[in-house]
Amino acid sequence: MYTAPFSYKRASNLTEALSLLQQNPEAKLLAGGHSLIPAMKLRLAAPPMLIDISKVAELRGIRREGEILVIGAMTTYRELETSELLKQHCPILPQAVQVVGDPMVRAKGTIGGSLAHADPAADLPAVMLALEARIKVQGPDGARVLEAEQFFTGMFSTALQEGEILTEVHIPIRPGARMAYAKFPHPASRYAVVGVAVVLDGNTVRAAVTGVGEHAMRLSKLEQALSGQALSAENITAACQGLLPADHLNHDLVASKEYRAHLVDVMAKRALMQAVGL
Amino acid sequence: MEKVRIKVVVNGVEHHSEVEPRLLLVHYLRESLGLTGTHVGCDTSQCGACVVHVDGQAVKSCTMFAVQADGASVTTIEGIGSMGKLHPVQEGFWEMHGLQCGFCTPGMIMAAIDLLNKNPQPSEEEIRHALEGNLCRCTGYHNIVRAVQYAANKMADTIRAAAD
């Protein structure tokens, strides 16, 4: 119940955060803490130092820069849920976060924290992949921008290098795009057993799934099957069959790999139906 | 590990304390400040018995360190109302028998107040969804829903009366 002891530093700006991280490579960043603190309480993580970045102003805010929505890493789920900008230009985000955790988790958990933690059953990674978002990170040598697809590399691991901080998420505005996230939650933890995000942008279908493997991934078979077509209940149903082979999927107490594979088909279908309004 | 100085306003009272960084906010409230109304019901951040308000938002105090609350304003169950001057949500729980053993109740009340702050006239479905992070083993949630509805109506009446 008690975490291992650690020392605590609070960064007042990004430069200070980067500097602290560089001096203390074993330290972990504390954003909302709702992935990190539970892990520390179970003694699954025991960083010797926490660097609190919750007061770093540069990491907050949602704004539009031309055709890109820029979301600060410290934006909470609640802020994502209530953002008028997002409701207008990227409604899948406000929709998806409503099924993340509970209201208290949503008050503290952040987009940056969720993506950097890269829980294989987290919801936002699938949404980011389907949006083809870009993730900006800042390190001692400057900033770089990664494609979402490069970002998630394994279970709880990302392309973040030592000393780097995830600072912003960039989402291209796609006028007229239809999008939805369908989730089958774990009855106890409410994490995603399977979650599928779809973004329909003109004739292009982008889809991604979470909960089934080491990290969220694109559903290329589905994208190829439906891209360039007018979507109907019939072709959606036909395309959402056998999207992922069961063999290498996660297998646990709540869902075997075969059932998971089946749920991918069902959630993909439901996300698509929802997106097109059927 | 060296202690950290924090200043936290809890239920309107300013506290200056020196705490170990790993001290959870819930333990700071219960043990350092003696405010035992906020409870610990689990160790995986599921149950919601520990819910308090930090800077006006409902938060699980078992999933925050006290050091994170430095400079913040915290409201606990002890701070939202007292006998003779109950918050409408407290009153609703009493009138509608929204509690039995009482252990989940402080967290449930704080979560319900947070809901009504954001959504003053929630539907039954919205109430149930908003209480997803609060477990109760005694009531089956039936009277908890009624308690929140009672409070919503009472708060709406108060606003109407004030407007008149």
Place this chain on the structure above:
Amino acid sequence: MAEKNFGKPMKRVEDPRFITGTASYTDDLKLPGMVHAAMVRSPYAHARIKGIDASKALAHPGVLAVITGQEMKDAGIKSIPTGWLHPGIKTPPHYAITFDKARHVGDIVAAVIAETRQIAEDAAQLVEVDYEPLPAVSLGSDALKPGAPAVHDDVPDNICFTWSIGDKAAVDAAFASAYKTVKLHLRNNRLVPNAMEPRASLAQYHPASDEYTLWTTSQNPHIHRLLIAAFIMGIPEHKLRVIAPDVGGGFGSKIYQYPEEIIVLYAAKKLGRPVKWTARRSESFVTDSHGRDHETVAEMAVDQNGKITAVRVETIANMGAYLTTFAPAVPTYLYGCLLAGPYTTPHIYCHVTAPFTHTTPVDAYRGAGRPEATYLLERLADVMAHELGMDPVEFRRKNLIPPEAFPYQTPVALQYDSGNYEANLNKALELVNYKALREQQEAARKQGRYMGIGVVTYIEACGLAPSALVGSLGAQAGQWESALVRVMPTGKVEVFTGTHSHGQGHETAFAQVVADELQIPVEDVVLVHGDTGRMPYGWGSYGSRSAPTGLSAIVLAARKIVDKAKKIAAHLLEAAPEDIVHEDGKFMVKGVPDKAKTFFDIALQAHLAHNYPADLEPGLEATHFYDPKNFVFPFGTHIAVVEVDPETGKIKLLRYLSVDDCGPVVNPLIAEGQVHGGIAQGLGQALLEEAVYDKEGQILSGNFLEYALPRADDMVQIEHDHTVTPCPHNPLGIKGIGEAGTIASTAAVANAVMDALRPFGIVHLDMPYTPEKVWRAIQHSRLAQAAD
């Protein structure tokens, strides 16, 4: 005249402290000099303890002691006994801290005492235990296989006891000549009670008087005192005070004498400082006794008219690694004796084998044996009804015990005192509009939607218990209840009860009844419970006994007060006691209303004894010990409506209706609340909950991330009504209601799910009906149907 309080949905007098956060749960308590305990628990289900090296832990700053099982045994601390014995039962020792072997994940192997809880937990990780892991067994039937590893060396076959009831020969003959029979293999899934308040204990030793005080999360402090004093620690009983302060739910899990309570008492004396222990939730999962865990073969036989002629049951009831306080009673007398249900079945036989396994002990959990019996009976009834082509409601109706048959002697020992089952069933059917529901179901099926309706008619036996009867069956305790009603000089009243309220609202409901008996304002009555230092004796709250047994004692004590008050009034009014009536809150001469005395007048005079009958003792208090003549038998009908999503197997509860009969209802708000909570727990068992062990005895569902408790969005508003069939043998005619919800609801939801899956030809599935389990059953049946 003020209205009667009986039957009023009064809001609770206990609520103010809970809604303002000023209650006192055990973990809230703080004593000067208090230190903390953390337990070192075995991570293995079965292991020999070859050695314990506490040196690193002891070297940690702030650590005061590391206590081992050997140390406590050498100090004379004995084994924790069980409270119910069957002929031939094996009762291997159960030490608070085990010293030879760990027998389940979570078995305590050492206790660390330190200045703060953090230090105790940190240091507990530094205790090095040399374990030799051994093979383990977690399923009851596996423990009975030849060659299975023995949990206890002196019980090589793992059989704790076997038990049976009924006439096997008659039952076998009935099956042999039956028109139709049905057989089901049923698993009653193991559950973790998970009251919201984790268990906690705080012990203090007073050296000057050699006395102890123990605050603990208990449903029955007197039982703790008796067991600790007389059996385990040898403390003189009058030198141990056990207090159950505010307790956050029990559901049975806080009945038992647990190891941690012994450890903190021992440590408090050893260190001369108060010692507190509080469970972490993941500890609760491995240390609080679990519920259910039966493997059963259940059979039903009917004649050509659809009348049940026999029920035959064979059960393996998992006991876990040790016997906690109630365990042997649960899968026996609280189970086998309930297999008549509300039906006229003439021949019943039940045989139970109870093995030890390397798992957390299993004991009573809300309903304790009765949900298990109801579940199998109601599943058999539905399956049989379908076999016969009958509506499941009509099948039940045909077999219900008719109202003129009471008192009704079942073939399994119990004699039901009163009941009116068909009227109750009809009320439920009317309220739910059963005909319309079935039409709705038909229409849904045509649209490819799968709705299911589960109807359950149940009885239960509770209000524990007639002492001589349960004593003859193996109970090692009395089961009467006692009350002390004490009137103060100012007319205020304290009522002391041996029951304990941990959510059931006794402080309100009991005060309502006493206020009516004494004809005083309800605010003038206060209930005292949960403290052996204030209440001389009692047996606690479980088995829905507080109202039928506890409140009966209180009522009879209150009536003694009224009798004495009449005598005092007669003296004051210079009349004969026979001429005094008690009306409108006054004691008056019959027919002469202005010759009256108030309750206050009487109370004052009883304490002044100035103008007082010479042959009457002063004071105004009365004690009553009430031993019920029989159990009480609440009954009712529950109807659940669900829908199955065939694509995912997920089940949604659409409606739930219950019509329960617990006799006259003291406080409908409280009584209904009890049923609501029970229904949620039954739904939890049917759809969500299971304590899952792997074959090596590791608990896989050991915290709230894996074990799904029902949440607000799993439940619906419950439609509820009641019928009233008084119990003929207690003063108020009341029956218990605390467990009824759980007893019926598991079966109601189960039957609804199976009814929904009927079009797929699925006959039976075991709970919990997880989405994958349901989906696979549908897939399997589709393949089977396609192959035909």
